[in-house]
């Protein structure tokens with residue numbers, strides 16, 4: 001387990017099936033995620049089973065986000081597509097709609113950043129959001145200090161039209177400065 005201020009990140013277990021099945025099938029979340037269709041329980045069962053294997057391979061670390069107070073699942077997150085040479089990885093996160101706008105997301109991402117930089121020895125961590133996801137971009141840039149790199153045009157297709165994909169990143173050096181309270185943005 002990895003402990004943050006409000007959340008704990010732990011590996012996915014069989015007992016998480018109902019929760020992840022509900023989470024991935026929420027249409028209000030799907031508009032912001034790469035997933036474009038409903039997922040079956042079997043697919044989610046396989047997804048859970050695959051998470052430990054990928055972590056062992058060292059290229060993808062996926063966690064269930066637990067509320068420290070209630071010990072209940074509130075979302076999932078992870079560092080994916082790890083480039084073991086350039087020491088780079090991409091964060092993904094989904095908080096269940098019931099628990100959004102309560103500060104869990106920033107704490108889960110901060111906890112992931114600490115894990116990525118201080119346990120995995122990553123050099124850079126990126127995070128991307130569909131350009132209309134103003135909440136996510138506000139959280140990543142303004143609340144967490146990720147640097148905006150640019151928007152890849154027409155990289156996503158949702159609801160009958162193309163959208164750009166906004167990319168943000170943080171280096172290990174920037175993370176250390178942030179921990180020391182230095183803001184040179």
Ligand SMILES: CC(C)(COP(=O)(O)OP(=O)(O)OC[C@H]1O[C@@H](n2cnc3c(N)ncnc32)[C@H](O)[C@@H]1OP(=O)(O)O)[C@@H](O)C(=O)NCCC(=O)NCCS
Nearest residue numbers: 032093094095100101102103104105128129134135136138
């Ligand atoms: C994006 C997400 C991770 C943020 O986590 P969270 O726990 O909800 O974040 P917070 O509790 O800090 O609250 C959201 C912040 O965005 C602000 N916000 C909410 N809606 C907003 C909008 N439409 N435009 C701009 N800012 C918005 C809130 O005011 C708050 O900022 P503040 O603390 O400065 O007032 C989470 O909402 C989520 O998982 N959303 C659904 C899936 C998703 O978008 N995943 C990310 C894919 S890139």
